[in-house]
Amino acid sequence: MEDxxxxxxxxxxxxxxxxxxxVYQSGMRNCRFVVCLEDVTALNASYIPAKIRLAGNEAExxxxxxxxxxxxxxTIESTELVFIVAELNDAGISRTATLVAQQIRxxxxxCVAIVAAAANPAFPLAVPDEATFQVLSSLCDGLMAxxxxxxxxxxxxxxxxxxxxxxxxxxxxxxxxxxxxxVAYVMRGTGRMAVVEQEADGEQRSEAVLAGIIxxxxxxxxxxxxxxxxxxxxxxxxxxxxxxxxQYTLVKGLTDQIGSQPRLFKTVYxxxxxxxxxxxxxxxxxxxx
Numbered sequence: 350m351e352d353x354x355x356x357x358x359x360x361x362x363x364x365x366x367x368x369x370x371x372v373y374q375s376g377m378r379n380c381r382f383v384v385c386l387e388d389v390t391a392l393n394a395s396y397i398p399a400k401i402r403l404a405g406n407e408a409e410x411x412x413x414x415x416x417x418x419x420x421x422x423x424t425i426e427s428t429e430l431v432f433i434v435a436e437l438n439d440a441g442i443s444r445t446a447t448l449v450a451q452q453i454r455x456x457x458x459x460c461v462a463i464v465a466a467a468a469n470p471a472f473p474l475a476v477p478d479e480a481t482f483q484v485l486s487s488l489c490d491g492l493m494a495x496x497x498x499x500x501x502x503x504x505x506x507x508x509x510x511x512x513x514x515x516x517x518x519x520x521x522x523x524x525x526x527x528x529x530x531x532v533a534y535v536m537r538g539t540g541r542m543a544v545v546e547q548e549a550d551g552e553q554r555s556e557a558v559l560a561g562i563i564x565x566x567x568x569x570x571x572x573x574x575x576x577x578x579x580x581x582x583x584x585x586x587x588x589x590x591x592x593x594x595x596q597y598t599l600v601k602g603l604t605d606q607i608g609s610q611p612r613l614f615k616t617v618y619x620x621x622x623x624x625x626x627x628x629x630x631x632x633x634x635x636x637x638x
Contacts, residue, residue: 356380356517357428359421360397361445363388364436364465364506369397371510377517381424385417385445399424403445414448421452430520431458432513433489436465436505443481450488459533461491461542463512465505491536491635493543495568508568512544515631519544519582531615535578535635542636543569548629555595558630559602566606566634573606578613578635586624599630 358380360369366384373382373396384397392400401420403413425431431453435446446462453460462485486492493512495505520532536542547561566573583599585591596616604610621629 355429356432356520357383357425357430358432358434358513359383359385359424359449361385361403361433361435361449362439362442363391364438364509365434365442366391366395366397367506368434368463368509368513370395371506372513373397375510375514377514380517381428383420383424385449387441403441414445417445417448418452421449422456425453425456425458429459431460432516433460433462433485434464434509434513435462437481438466447481447484447488450485454488460489461493461516461536462489463493463495463509465495465509490533491542493569494541504568508545508565511546511565515544515546516633518546518631519580519633531580532633535580535613535615535633541569543634544631546629546631548624548627550625550627554626554628555592555598558628559599562603562630562632563606569634572636573634574608575636576607576634577611577637578633579603579611579615580633581614581616582619582631583616584619584621584624584629584631586622586626587620588622589624589626589628590620591618591628595628603632 358369358372360366363386366386369382369384381399382397383399383401384392384395385401385403386392387403389402392402399420401417433446433449435442437443446464450460450462464482464485482494495508516532543566545562545565547558547565549557549561551557583591583596600616
């Protein structure tokens, strides 16, 4: 199957639309994009070619959901993996995300939902709109929750964008040692997940990459010590490949954060001339629920 028919990303609401714009403008053209917004002005201004207007009031819900169902069916007909990106801060967005997930499941496509929710200092591992979260858990193959700070720039948008890029890179890779079936295996069952990526150069590049990875993981509201499966990708350039010392630093640093050895831990290496002197790490973490 061609790359352009393999992935679809559906951004719902303002936050989902912002993530979609960032991914689209980053150059990831070989997948399908759909933006779903209530604001007509924002929808018209979007660079995304496939646009769906969400209902502005209860009277419009029926027609809006019909348009949504028809467009989603056309978009994902020949895809294998679909991302749903949204912030669960509005009943209409939660309803739309659930409807999209139901449509994807009915068409027997693999689905990953990446949702943002406002952070609650009193309950750092809790997710607002838990009812929608649980419904999405039952409908999607993978579910990522990101804390939304509400500050500018919103770190949740960066975390969600990075997660999509990292997971797409893992699924698309033509390595002998890992492919989409590995990612699907890690994502089996019901669980919460995180995907982060970081790169750095210099003599202490592995330490810098590890610090960046740990800092990014703070945006995901689940306990690192419950992580059960890890898929890790390390990449350097042919002129400056990943060294054994760097591998040890990164793997040990990550497992120290988790506190135990996960039941599944797979590491893959690749070379990318564009990295020059930089070291890049992408990691998928999965914790069952």
